[in-house]
Amino acid sequence: MAETLKEKYAPYFKVGVAFGTWDIEPKKDLITTHFNSVTCANEMKPSSLVRPNGEYNFGPADQIVALAKENNMAIHGHTYVWHNQTPKEFFENTTPEKLLDTLRSYVQKVKEHYGELATFDAVNEAIEDKSEEYLRDTPWRRVLGDDYIATVFRVIKEIVPNTELYYNDYNDSFPEKREKILRLLKSLIAEGVPISGMGLQSHYNIFTPDVDEVKRSIEAYAALGLKLRISELDVSMYNHDIGEQISWPNPEYSKKQADFYGKLFKVYREYAKHIDAVTFWGVADNDSWLNGFPVRGRRNYPLLFDDNKQPKEAFYSVMDF
Numbered sequence: 001m002a003e004t005l006k007e008k009y010a011p012y013f014k015v016g017v018a019f020g021t022w023d024i025e026p027k028k029d030l031i032t033t034h035f036n037s038v039t040c041a042n043e044m045k046p047s048s049l050v051r052p053n054g055e056y057n058f059g060p061a062d063q064i065v066a067l068a069k070e071n072n073m074a075i076h077g078h079t080y081v082w083h084n085q086t087p088k089e090f091f092e093n094t095t096p097e098k099l100l101d102t103l104r105s106y107v108q109k110v111k112e113h114y115g116e117l118a119t120f121d122a123v124n125e126a127i128e129d130k131s132e133e134y135l136r137d138t139p140w141r142r143v144l145g146d147d148y149i150a151t152v153f154r155v156i157k158e159i160v161p162n163t164e165l166y167y168n169d170y171n172d173s174f175p176e177k178r179e180k181i182l183r184l185l186k187s188l189i190a191e192g193v194p195i196s197g198m199g200l201q202s203h204y205n206i207f208t209p210d211v212d213e214v215k216r217s218i219e220a221y222a223a224l225g226l227k228l229r230i231s232e233l234d235v236s237m238y239n240h241d242i243g244e245q246i247s248w249p250n251p252e253y254s255k256k257q258a259d260f261y262g263k264l265f266k267v268y269r270e271y272a273k274h275i276d277a278v279t280f281w282g283v284a285d286n287d288s289w290l291n292g293f294p295v296r297g298r299r300n301y302p303l304l305f306d307d308n309k310q311p312k313e314a315f316y317s318v319m320d321f
């Protein structure tokens with residue numbers, strides 16, 4: 001009987017994990033036992049790869065890529081174009097032509113170092129959360145104009161023709177944001193932009209969204225003919241910034257989380273033919289970005305493994321089918 005996530009889900013999709021260099025030593029066994037796809041949590045973002053003086057620093061990402069290669073794990077690139085964690089020098093004293101050249105040379109450098117990765121997030125989080133607005137106000141958009149998303153997908157694809165390019169965003173399963181994401185994806189497809197997939201970040205919590213909404217979203221994105229990845233999955237114990245610190249262990253919350261994860265993975269299995277990978281954002285609870293965010297000092301328990309690297313109730317619920 002399969003006891004690891006990657007074996008159990010081998011007939012369905014890859015099971016991935018995002019982590020940083022600091023996780024390698026303490027979590028190496030857990031990472032290589034359960035997962036067969038890797039995303040660098042920060043190390044492959046432009047601000048990690050490029051120093052303010054323009055020099056490249058591949059050292060930290062190299063450590064993660066080496067671990068992935070030694071263990072035959074897929075590597076998902078994250079991310080080329082984003083409003084965060086990008087050197088501000090990219091946007092200083094620039095013109096549309098210059099900025100596209102900066103992007104070209106960045107994508108080229110990453111390709112020279114790592115080759116063409118199979119999949120890469122071309123654009124991250126370009127849709128605005130505020131109801132009345134469509135696109136997010138970003139430095140890329142300010143320089144390149146409203147059609148910058150189509151432009152950058154094309155520019156990137158010329159350099160890495162063998163990489164499947166993804167659009168990646170959060171609140172992927174909240175109806176209002178989903179409609180805006182669908183509008184963007186449809187327009188890109190209609191214009192013949194080389195987009196292969198949609199990444200649903202899937203930063204959920206035990207209260208919201210309803211798993212039926214997740215199912216509706218997967219159906220709607222897949223209906224466009226795109227491949228899907230569940231790219232940054234975690235299930236917080238709190239509805240964003242609402243809720244006081246819970247105690248742990250906590251049978252009531254543990255059960256709620258296990259039920260949520262169980263339902264989610266049932267939907268993922270149902271739509272497995274559209275899903276390339278399901279990637280968790282973090283290995284074990286104690287290294288989650290949700291510790292202290294969005295409420296400072298608040299501990300969270302959003303993953304399948306606890307602080308002692310032991311499987312939680314949620315793990316067994318994902319494995320129980």
Ligand code: GLA
Pocket residue numbers: 041078124170201232289
């Ligand atoms: C977003 C980004 C990720 C990461 C998380 C928080 O979802 O896409 O790269 O920064 O926020 O850790």
